[in-house]
């Protein structure tokens with residue numbers, strides 16, 4: 056393909072955690088031309104503005120305010136946007152970039168001019184909860200609880216440095232898992248509630264651990280609080296048929312058979328892929344559903360590239376599948 060027919064992509068924030076991972080996934084793509092900014096000028100508004108308006112697709116791997124600013128500089132009507140930041144996930148005029156979420160979503164992404172990449176915790180949560188709500192098993196007014204265990208890369212460059220450069224007593228402290236979001240106001244709550252169509256936000260509590268990446272999002276359910284009687288096997292069957300044919304979502308055997316090690320569920324087995332594994336555990340009166348993903352894969356950069364491919368009419372595979 057010559058450069059005149061290649062899709063021009065500009066990653067604003069190309070040196071950050073998400074930006075670097077997107078670039079890695081796009082390496083070697085012959086249908087794309089990556090517009091590179093001079094590293095010395097990567098925060099220079101004039102240099103960024105020029106590339107933004109040269110691009111067919113702008114990907115904003117930036118803090119929320121910088122992402123809003125970058126998108127505000129678009130003058131070229133051809134420039135489409137993929138925004139991995141938190142700024143537009145429930146905003147009017149934006150498509151939520153989770154193609155597998157429900158029928159029609161993939162088509163909506165294909166035709167979209169503005170796509171918001173879901174948050175990593177929200178990706179796991181919604182993969183579990185949307186099928187239950189849409190199939191009428193989980194009432195919209197349910198009181199939903201969710202936990203998430205995540206690697207530290209989700210906290211961006213600063214947190215990565217904090218973990219990787221710690222020494223002495225501080226290093227010892229960081230070995231232990233650390234619950235956070237303890238005001239119960241995590242920034243993913245608005246998208247969790249709105250996209251799932253729940254009447255109220257879940258009670259959500261994440262934990263960060265001393266490992267680079269990998270994520271387990273879990274939602275416990277009492278069987279008698281569901282809209283109709285359901286066993287773990289019935290919930291497993293529901294997910295299996297809901298996600299049938301989806302290349303990146305894998306419903307694992309009931310009870311995690313064959314996927315647990317001495318009864319333990321690993322958090323890192325989807326790393327370096329765009330995959331999300333769904334697990335169903337339980338006994339007759341209690342059900343636990345768990346999503347496993349790479350927080351930097353299906354939880355961020357993999358999802359961004361999957362959306363980019365759909366928008367460009369390219370094969371959906373993300374380079375690291």
Ligand SMILES: NC(=O)C1=CN([C@@H]2O[C@H](COP(=O)(O)OP(=O)(O)OC[C@H]3O[C@@H](n4cnc5c(N)ncnc54)[C@H](OP(=O)(O)O)[C@@H]3O)[C@@H](O)[C@H]2O)C=CC1
Pocket residue numbers: 067068069070071072073074097098099115116117118119121122139140141172173174175209210211212213350354355356
């Ligand atoms: N959708 C998802 O699942 C995920 C999304 N994110 C989101 O993606 C965005 C980036 O996160 P992440 O990659 O982890 O963050 P990082 O901190 O690793 O990277 C952000 C990058 O943006 C640069 N930057 C900051 N301000 C400006 C500016 N005004 N102009 C140009 N560059 C700027 C930073 O440079 P410097 O370091 O020099 O300041 C850094 O290189 C955030 O909004 C985050 O919320 C993150 C993880 C998952």
Ligand SMILES: CC(=O)N[C@@H](CCC(=O)OP(=O)(O)O)C(=O)O
Pocket residue numbers: 139140141173174175176205206207208209210211214242243261263354
């Ligand atoms: C460990 C850690 O701090 N993780 C981040 C994950 C952020 C994320 O997924 O993404 P967005 O920034 O795009 O929302 C957090 O929980 O806020």
